[in-house]
Amino acid sequence: MFDYDKRIFKNFSYLLILQLLPLFFISSYLIYEINQHLFQKQMFYYGIAAVAFTVAALIPWRRILWWFAPLFYVVNLALLVAVEFVGKTILGAQRWIEIPGIGITIQPSEFMKVNVIMMLAYLISKKPPPRSGYGLIGFFVLSLVIIIPFVAIAKEPDLGTALVLLLTGYGILFIIGIDWKIWVTIFLLAGAAAPVVYEHGLKPYQKKRIHDMINKPSYQVRQALIAIGSGGIEGKSKEEATQTQLKFLPVSSTDFIFAYLGERFGLKGMVTVISLYILLILHLLWLSAKYKRDYLIKTFSSGLAWLFFVYMGVNVFMIIGLAPVVGLPLPMFSHGGTSFIIFAVMFGILQNLIAFKDYNRYTSDAKISMQPKTAKQK
Numbered sequence: 001m002f003d004y005d006k007r008i009f010k011n012f013s014y015l016l017i018l019q020l021l022p023l024f025f026i027s028s029y030l031i032y033e034i035n036q037h038l039f040q041k042q043m044f045y046y047g048i049a050a051v052a053f054t055v056a057a058l059i060p061w062r063r064i065l066w067w068f069a070p071l072f073y074v075v076n077l078a079l080l081v082a083v084e085f086v087g088k089t090i091l092g093a094q095r096w097i098e099i100p101g102i103g104i105t106i107q108p109s110e111f112m113k114v115n116v117i118m119m120l121a122y123l124i125s126k127k128p129p130p131r132s133g134y135g136l137i138g139f140f141v142l143s144l145v146i147i148i149p150f151v152a153i154a155k156e157p158d159l160g161t162a163l164v165l166l167l168t169g170y171g172i173l174f175i176i177g178i179d180w181k182i183w184v185t186i187f188l189l190a191g192a193a194a195p196v197v198y199e200h201g202l203k204p205y206q207k208k209r210i211h212d213m214i215n216k217p218s219y220q221v222r223q224a225l226i227a228i229g230s231g232g233i234e235g236k237s238k239e240e241a242t243q244t245q246l247k248f249l250p251v252s253s254t255d256f257i258f259a260y261l262g263e264r265f266g267l268k269g270m271v272t273v274i275s276l277y278i279l280l281i282l283h284l285l286w287l288s289a290k291y292k293r294d295y296l297i298k299t300f301s302s303g304l305a306w307l308f309f310v311y312m313g314v315n316v317f318m319i320i321g322l323a324p325v326v327g328l329p330l331p332m333f334s335h336g337g338t339s340f341i342i343f344a345v346m347f348g349i350l351q352n353l354i355a356f357k358d359y360n361r362y363t364s365d366a367k368i369s370m371q372p373k374t375a376k377q378k
Helices: 002-011 013-034 037-060 061-086 109-125 136-154 158-174 180-201 203-213 219-231 259-288 295-319 338-355
Strands: 088-090 093-098
Touching: 002 219, 002 338, 013 037, 013 259, 013 295, 013 338, 037 338, 061 093, 061 136, 061 295, 109 136, 109 158, 109 295, 109 338, 136 158, 158 295, 219 259, 219 295, 259 295, 295 338
Parallel strands: none
Antiparallel strands: 088 093
16 A cells, blocks of 8 residues: 555656645635635635545545546436435525535436546546547447536526536547537527527526626626726725725625635736746646646546636626626635635645556555556557
């Protein structure tokens, strides 16, 4: 077991971990200013996330993925279906399942993000794309993995999470490789279907959010813009950050924490945080390119890159009025537990895959059999 651990920590991508630390520090500082009780909860979430990361990094994924990924996918789909019948409704949305006897609720749609990436990684590594990319049949099979949970989540309704799943899934396929003619066909069909989807596929409140984005911003967005504008370039002291301290800015520690960042640290603070995200995304994409022959690493690193890109882009654009208001937090920055822990698990899996990139198999006693790849495999 000592050798097993030593090999993991020797081959970790430590730069990837170090890139997250400034985000954690800035986020914790802001949450502490907003509410010290929330800060204590956030520290508790950090502890759980650290344990989840460690466990995920020690699990022999290359050995168990062939049965774990399909089983986890089926179980998660069953939970999504169960939400419709026994789900708990909170704030008008039926997205949670309450565990009997202990009163804890789980949100299957959150687990589905890592599940879809995991299932795509398994299928793609099992049958890699040809030089020209996947054709129609391969694209159809991989699309089913994405579209089935997308429909189930959108029905809850949770269109925001569903769209994140859809964009991330197809973003992975774009990086992995799909015949260009398929992409052209999809874009043409999506453009033609957009008016029909808007008219008959969206609920009234969803249409209102789009209407507010195009016309007059909603109350939340107006308060966020006031907070950002008042911060200027340098920002304001905590005592002068009246939008947050006087509770004008809604959910300032979660969905609208970027607006409080602008009020406290101004344009410089916002540019710093966005730059940290951009560097992290570029690093993940670089890992995807570096290990282009290892489709497990390629899929997970590109999937994480797309998740960060979509979450960050939608959250920032939502706050400045360029996207509809949806319940998407700033990834690994907003206050909250479930999403943070899910990201920690995905980083743990990626670190494990990187650490054992040079080993072909796990032995039955959970140690690693050192088998360098042949020239053909490389």
